[in-house]
Amino acid sequence: MRNYTVFLKKEIFEYTKTYKLLIMLMVFAVFGITNPLMAKLLPEILGSLMADSISMSLPEATAFDAWTQFFKNATQMGLIVMTILFSSILSWELSKGTLIIMLTKGLSRTVVILSKYTCMVLVWTTSIALCFGLTYGYTVYLFPGDLTVNLLFSTFCLWLFGVFLLAVLLFAATLTKSNYGCLLITGTAIVVCMLVNIIPATHRYNPISLATDNLGLVTNSIEVSSLYCPILISCLLSLFLVVLSVLIFRKKQL
Amino acid sequence: MDLAILKEYLPFLIPLVAAQVALGITALVHVLRHPHYRFGNKVMWALIVMFVQIIGSVVYFAFGRGEE
Numbered sequence: 209m210r211n212y213t214v215f216l217k218k219e220i221f222e223y224t225k226t227y228k229l230l231i232m233l234m235v236f237a238v239f240g241i242t243n244p245l246m247a248k249l250l251p252e253i254l255g256s257l258m259a260d261s262i263s264m265s266l267p268e269a270t271a272f273d274a275w276t277q278f279f280k281n282a283t284q285m286g287l288i289v290m291t292i293l294f295s296s297i298l299s300w301e302l303s304k305g306t307l308i309i310m311l312t313k314g315l316s317r318t319v320v321i322l323s324k325y326t327c328m329v330l331v332w333t334t335s336i337a338l339c340f341g342l343t344y345g346y347t348v349y350l351f352p353g354d355l356t357v358n359l360l361f362s363t364f365c366l367w368l369f370g371v372f373l374l375a376v377l378l379f380a381a382t383l384t385k386s387n388y389g390c391l392l393i394t395g396t397a398i399v400v401c402m403l404v405n406i407i408p409a410t411h412r413y414n415p416i417s418l419a420t421d422n423l424g425l426v427t428n429s430i431e432v433s434s435l436y437c438p439i440l441i442s443c444l445l446s447l448f449l450v451v452l453s454v455l456i457f458r459k460k461q462l
Numbered sequence: 463m464d465l466a467i468l469k470e471y472l473p474f475l476i477p478l479v480a481a482q483v484a485l486g487i488t489a490l491v492h493v494l495r496h497p498h499y500r501f502g503n504k505v506m507w508a509l510i511v512m513f514v515q516i517i518g519s520v521v522y523f524a525f526g527r528g529e530e
Binding site: 245 | 519
């Protein structure tokens with residue numbers, strides 16, 4: 209347990225020194241501010257671009273538009289940036305050989321994997337919380353009185369998908385030696401999830417529903433209960449992948 | 463966009479610009495002080511982090527940064 213906390217501290221220190229923490233926070237902060245702003249300004253920008261001869265009625269922007277931006281940005285750019293930043297989670301230290309020194313000194317490999325995963329989840333949680341907080345604050349300021357439903361639950365789904373994605377990433381990192389291999393496997397896993405999602409029957413069990421159904425939840429067109437199954441499956445899969453990563457990393461030739 | 467609208471959105475623009483500039487400057491300082499890159503050269507990375515907002519810095523720290 210002591211090893212675990214020490215290694216966790218080392219991980220957090222590493223993220224601050226390699227600017228990864230800064231990038232994550234900055235990117236998500238920028239998104240958090242941009243979301244409501246873009247929602248508010250988009251009708252005005254479109255209006256100013258249109259010539260006088262073309263008449264088109266633009267609907268007034270609402271809080272819902274801000275949340276559309278939020279879920280669009282966070283599920284696409286946010287997750288991509290996170291995946292790229294964390295793709296070197298194991299390969300960096302293995303290629304430099306710094307991890308091998310600690311492992312030969314008696315640090316358990318299970319501790320390495322578990323604390324790395326905890327640290328990634330911590331960074332992801334902080335970033336998404338920051339983005340959500342900023343979007344929420346500015347949305348309330350810009351669109352007072354607009355109410356949205358299921359907002360927290362929808363964001364929780366997004367967060368859980370991120371946790372699942374990190375588990376896939378960790379598993380991919382233990383399988384390969386380079387960070388490009390890790391990126392490739394993670395990308396393939398997501399593409400497979402998306403392809404499977406084409407079949408409507410699988411939609412209820414697919415973890416990717418957590419990242420695609422967010423807007424439906426906010427507009428109340430998707431039942432909350434329809435996501436219980438993907439939530440359960442994502443939790444189980446994440447657990448399974450982390451355990452598998454530990455087992456593989458213990459056997460891995462470094 | 464006229465000045466009135468710009469003034470109205472100032473509480474948004476200031477933190478937004480501050481965050482982007484902070485990220486850009488951090489990356490630029492790093493580019494100039496650590497002249498070893500995995501690929502590319504100093505001029506290329508300096509231009510990328512200065513002119514490609516957000517993504518430029520992310521790509522630099524993720525892929526371009528060399529060993530210490």
